[in-house]
Amino acid sequence: MHSPQQQQPPQWQQPYQQAPTPPRRRMSPLKWSLIAAGIVVLLVAGLVLASTVAAKVAGSLPSASATPGKSAQPPATVPAYEVVKTRRNGVDLLVPKATVSSAKTVIRDWIKRNADDRDYLVVTVVRSADAKTYVCEGEYVADERTSKIKTGGRITADEYPTTAMNCPDPK
Structure with a gap:
């Protein structure tokens, strides 16, 4: 009547099977070019910012707090306050x-x-x-x-x- 069935081991005893990895998609040359251009733009912006900050610290740029429209005045001694x-x-x-x-x-x-x-x-x-x-x-x-x-x-x-x-x- 009943045919003998082969019993499978419980799921926790079955060997682990790794899912097959999907094939890698190749990135188009255009995407690589855009990424490279973006990196170059960021590097140039960083260099410009760094040189501006360095020049400001070195004092080679005019002070932003100078009163506009007035001729350069000799530095006055600042009284104690x-x-x-x-x-x-x-x-x-x-x-x-x-x-x-x-x-x-x-x-x-x-x-x-x-x-x-x-x-x-x-x-x-x-x-x-x-x-x-x-x-x-x-x-x-x-x-x-x-x-x-x-x-x-x-x-x-x-x-x-x-x-x-x-x-x-x-x-």
């Missing part, structure tokens, strides 16, 4: 015997050292920590778009970044 108040978009700097000229120099120096990637700063120079009026105030804007957003377009320049100075000097 102290940060007395920090705000989200700037600081108050204490220069006890500040003049308009020294206040502008201090503002330019602080912005040069601290602007980095910030797009808007307000730097104020005061003669005392509790002063109600300021000697000079500089507004730094990195680009025209920032000027329109932060100042309503009040600050304009031929080149950006720029710093607008307001020095009522209340003595």
Whole structure:
């Protein structure tokens, strides 16, 4: 009645069979050319960036914080200053015997050292920590778009970044 069937071992006892590997598809020469061109473009961009950074560090490029449209001024000595108040978009700097000229120099120096990637700063120079009026105030804007957003377009320049100075000097 029943024919004797050959029993198969349970699945966990069967030998492992690896699935056949599909044949490798060859990449067309056009794809290889595009990949090589992309690598070359990335290398060139990296070299240009590296040389620009190296030149900036070496000081061979003009400073981005120079006031545009003005002739080169001899470097002024920067008076000692102290940060007395920090705000989200700037600081108050204490220069006890500040003049308009020294206040502008201090503002330019602080912005040069601290602007980095910030797009808007307000730097104020005061003669005392509790002063109600300021000697000079500089507004730094990195680009025209920032000027329109932060100042309503009040600050304009031929080149950006720029710093607008307001020095009522209340003595």
